[in-house]
Amino acid sequence: MKEKKKLIVIVGPTAVGKTETSITVAKCFNGEIISGDSMQVYKGMDIGTAKIRPDEMNGIPHHLLDIKEPEEPFSVADFQSVVREKIDEITARGAIPIIVGGTGLYVASVLYDYKFAAEPPDTAYRQALEKRALEGRTAELYEELAAVDPETARNIHPHNVKRLIRALEIYHLTGMKKSDKPKADAEPLYDTALIGLTMDRSKLYERINKRVDIMMNTGLLKEAKHFYDKGLRGVQSVQAIGYKELYEYFDGNLSLEEAVNLLKKNTRRYAKRQLTWFRNKMDVTWFDMTNEREHLNRINEIVQFIAGKLQIKSNT
Structure with missing residues (x-):
């Protein structure tokens, strides 16, 4: 080893x-x-x-x-x-x-x-989210994030459009939650x-x-x-x-x-x-x-x- x-x-x-x-x-x-x-x-x-x-x-x-x-x-x-x-x-x-x-x-x-994720940003997806926010539908974005990643949603203000969109985009591109982080007992790659x-x-x-x-x-x-x-x-x-x-x-x-x-x-x-x-x-x-x-x-x-x-x- x-x-x-x-x-x-x-x-x-x-x-x-x-x-x-x-x-x-x-x-x-x-x-x-x-x-x-x-x-x-x-x-x-x-x-x-x-x-x-x-x-x-x-x-x-x-x-x-x-x-x-x-x-x-x-x-x-x-x-x-x-x-x-x-x-x-x-x-x-x-x-x-x-x-x-x-x-x-x-x-x-x-x-x-x-x-x-190595995938490039999905520009069309992001623009669609931004359009919904401009239409006053930010609450919908927050509800969608809360459904897939409640921990991240709890840490984002419902009106913080930039962070809401970023969290949804991460989930859309990778299938991972923004809140996915290592557990305290994870094994480090280094001594x-x-x-x-x-x-x-x-x-x-x-x-x-x-x-x-x-x-x-x-x-x-x-x-x-x-x-x-x-x-x-x-x-x-x-x-x-x-x-x-x-x-x-x-x-x-x-x-x-x-x-x-x-x-x-x-x-x-x-x-x-x-x-x-x-x-x-x-x-x-x-x-x-x-x-x-x-x-x-x-x-x-x-x-x-x-x-x-x-x-x-x-x-x-």
Whole structure:
């Protein structure tokens, strides 16, 4: 039987401390970091995606940053393909690949035996759905989705036409539900140490609010305005939290204060969804990072866990 490649994965909600932890882990195991964030692939979207700066990398190679123009799509199937190639390349160099990020479905697509349909989009089917929505028949679309994929329907607002159509299209093309994801006991394709960072919710929300304030103070408004002024709309990149709220301000629908408060609220909600997803869908070993004075001890525990799980020695 072919030996599985070794892989370290560090997941958790936004603002929990994944970047700092991953640098230490990479130094301990001769690691190279692969971003597991669906939006950090986009060039110029640095502040809003909390992208690591070159001066923070400590000489650790980082992959999947700035590989796409903001106008380009980047699907979970694209991510799966590129990351698996990177894992092969990094392993061939004698280093350990480390996926770090919070986009659960993207990370899971690499670890587990996900298959993505090769069929081209059914343009006529999509246009028919769009026509029905324009005719005010969105409720019908929601009822149809609820009939074939109730779990996804529960997580989509009945008036969110874009997501309704996408979910119906996936089912139409593949026969799979959008909610079809791996069970927590699924067998990973790699010899994986899967680590999750968590934190007391009130402390995490405090960190999120502070992070948004720092983003605003370091130029997020200017960054988002750059894309707005370029006319970048209706594409995947600017649907990211941090940009879509400020677009509402630029459009005159919200005051700046309202947009920033909405950004904080949406980020907190996203963090909650991230935690729920990882706990329900993946076999994660969790480490609580609430107590900052215990961070060093937690990271030492993480390093020991990885060494034992993957049967490798650390450099410390």
